[in-house]
Amino acid sequence: PFLLNLLETEEFRAGDVSTNFIDEHPELTRINPPKDRASKVLAWLADVTVNKPNGEADGVINPAIKLPAVDVDLPAPDGERQRLQELGPEGWAKALRERTSLAVTETTFRDAHQSLLATRVRTADLVAVAPHVARLTPQLLSMEAWGGATYDVALRFLGEDPWERLARIREAMPNIPLQMLLRGRNTVGYTPYPTEVTSAFVDEAARTGIDVFRIFDALNDVDQMRPAIDAVRGTGSTVAEVALCYSGDLLNPAEDLYTLDYYLRLAERIVEAGAHVLAIKDMAGLLRAGAASKLVAALRERFDLPVHLHTHDTAGGQLATLLAASAAGVDAVDVASAAMSGTTSQPSMSALVAAVAHTERDTGLSLQAVSDLEPYWEAVRRLYKPFESGLPGPTGRVYHHEIPGGQLSNLRQQAIALGLADDFEKIEDWYAAASRILGRPTKVTPSSKVVGDLALQLVAQGVDPDDFERDPRKYDIPDSVIGFMAGELGDLPGGWPEPFRSKVLEGRDVDVSVKPLAPEQAERLQTPGADRQHALNELLFPGPTKAFDESRAQYGDLSVVDTIDYLYGMQAGEEHHVGIGRGVTLNVELEAVGEPDDDGMVTVMTVLGGQLRPVYVRDRS
Ligand code: 3PY
Ligand code: ZN
DSSP, rough: HHHHHHTTTTHHHHHOOOOTHHHOOGGEEEEEEEEHHHHHHHHHHHHEEEEEETTOOOOOOOOOSSOOOOOOOOOOOHHHHHHHHHHHHHHHHHHHHHSSOOEEOOOOOIHHHHSTTTOOOHHHHHHHHHHHHHHHTTTOOEEEEETTTTTHHHHIIIIHHHHHHHHHHHHHOTOOOEEEEEEETTSSSSOOOOHHHHHHHHHHHHHHHHEEEOOOOOOOHHHHHHHHHHHHHHHHSEEEEEEOHHHHHHTOOOSSSSSSHHHHHHHHHHTTOSSEEEEEEETSOOHHHHHHHHHHHHHHOOOSSSSSEEEETSOOOOHHHHHHHHTTSSSSEEEGGGGSSSSSSSSSSSHHHOOOOOOOTTOOOHHHHHHHHHHHHHHHHHHTGGGOOEEEEEEOOOOHHOHHHHHHHHHHHHHHHTTTTGGGGHHHHHHHHHHHHHHOOOOOOTTTHHHHHHHHHHHHHTTHHHHHHOOEEEEEEEEOHHHHHHTTOOOOTTTTOTTTTHHHHOOOOOOOSSSOOHHHHHHHSSSSSSSHHHHHHHHHHHHHHHHHHHHHHHOGGGGGGGGHHHHHHOOOOOOOEEEOOOTTTEOOOOOEEEOTTTTTTEEEEEEEEEEEEEEEEEEEO
16 A cells, blocks of 8 residues: 555656655555545545535535436437437438427536536536436437537546546437537637547547537637538538627627628538538627527528527526527527526526427427426536536626626636636726727637636736737737737637737747647547547646546546535535445445644544545645
8 A cells, every 4th residue: 555655646656756755755654445446435535525625515405306207217208319310410400490399409418507617517417317308308409418618627627537428428318419519620629639630529529429519610710610510521420510609799780890791601601611500609698689580580591501599698688589589480599407597508498498388489398397307407506506607697798898608607716716806897898808909809719718818917917908909018918819819719700900919929930830640649549439539638638637547546436426425525424325336336424534643634534334444635625
C-alpha cells in the first residue's frame, strides 16, 4: 500500500521527489486499504464528507423516489428513431416537413442543465429517467442529450467519460432519436480542428448513439460547417440539422446587418451544403414573436426543408415566439421539462403542449405524461442547487447585451469568483460594448467567450470601452481577442471592425492555421471504438482528460454513485447504499470523522458491510 500511495502522489509521478520526500509526506506510510472498487468509492465519499465542496445536503431528496410509475420491463413503444431507421435521413426530414402536428425536441438532458446548472447533471440522473421518458413521451422528435459543454464538463468536473454517457442513454432510450449540438469544425471544443478530427468525431458519435447532429458555426460561416455536414451525410443514417445563429432584431428598421435578407442568403448556402433540416438557433432568446413569424414563413416558403426552432426564455416571452412560429408553420421546436425550463433555459414543455393541444398543431404528447415527469426533474434541480446560475427571474436586459443563455449563467459565476458580483450590470453593459468593438459578431460558443473575455477584462481593469477601442495597444488585450481579430474563428458576418482590428494586429504575427495532427494521433482516429474515443478526448481536452484519468484511477467509476452521495458525501446515522456498478451495491455508514492531525490528514471511520473501515483524507476545507 505504501508504494501505491507513493505512486498516486502527483509530485512523485512528476519526478519532483527530493531526498526527504518521505519525511515531508508521513501520510504515505499510513496503511490505506487495498484499492479495490469499494475502497476507491469510499475514498471519494470520505473526501466529500470531510471537505464538503458543495456544502450541506439541505432539503434534498433522492430524485429516484419521484420517478413516475411506469413498467420499465415492458419494451418501449416504437418512436421517431424507428421511423428514422426505416425512412433514412432524407425521408425522415421529408416526413417532418409534411406532418401537421408540431414536432417537439426535449432539451432537458443537455441545454437545459447547461443553461441552468452549469452543465453539472450527471449520467446517473439522466439514465435513471431515460426509460420513463422513452415510455411516457415516445412521440418526441428527439432528445438533445449530448454535445455542447457536456463533453468538456463530464471529463473536467464529473469524472465521467462522455462516450459512456452517450452509450448508456442510447441503451436506455431506444425509441427516441438522440440529438447532439456540434460546434462545426470545433466539434465540442473551442477552436477549429483538422477535418479528420471532425470526421472521426462524427463517425464515432453516430456509432455510439447520435441520430441527429445540430451543426452550427459561431460566426455563421458555412465553410466552417462543411466538414461536419459532409461527415454526417457520410454516415448514411444520421440527420444533418444545420443552424443559422440568430442575432439582432429582424423587424427593427434600424437593423442593418442581421436582416431577413441576411438569413435567407445564409439559409441558401446551408441548403446547398447538404442540410437535411434547417435550424434557427436563437441562443440568447432574442427572436421575438413577430420576427419568428416572418423568418419561419420566409424560410419555409423559400426552401423545402423542415425548420426547427431553438430559443432560450431569458426575457420570459419565448412561449409567444414558439406559438408565433407554430402559426407560421415551423416544423419542430425545442422545450425543456417545466422544472428545468425558463429564464436561461428553454420554454416549458407542458406550457407548449397545453397551448397547442386540440388544435391542428397538437404535439401528440400527453400533457399528463409530460407533467408526470416534472417532480423528478424538480428533485434533480434541488440536488444541484450549488450550481444554480443565480438568475432569479427573467430579464429584458438580454435584448441589449445579447448574452447567450448558457453564458449568462456562467458569467454570473465568473463575476462572483472575480469579486465583481456587485458590478454585474456593468459586465453586461460592457459585454454589449465589447461586442460592438469586435464588429457585432453572432455570439455563441466560442465567439461569445471572446466577447465575454474582453468584457471581464475591461471591467476588472476599469478600462473604459471607448478608450480601449481608440487605443487597444495601451492595454492588456486577451489572447482570445487577438486570435479572434486575426481570424482564428473565421470571418465576421458584418466584416472586420476597422481601424480597431489593424491596431490590435499591428506588429503581431498571429498564426491562425489549424495545427495538423501528428501521424500517431491520426492513426488512432482510424479505428472506431474505445481507443478512438480516448484519443478524441485527449485531442479535444487534454487537461480535462488527464483529470478524468486520474479520477478513474483514484476513485474508480463514480458515474454509478447516486448524486446525493456523490455531491454531499455521507451523513452520520444514515445507511448509504452505494452502487459501484455491475449490480454490486455497498452498504456504508459513517461512524465518525476525526480531527485533522499535524499533517492535515483526517481519519474517517466508516462501516462497510458491517466491518469498520478507516479512510484517510486530506482536509482541504
Ligand atoms: C454550446 O455551444 O454549448 C451552446 O450551447 C451554444 O448555444
Ligand atoms: Zn441553446
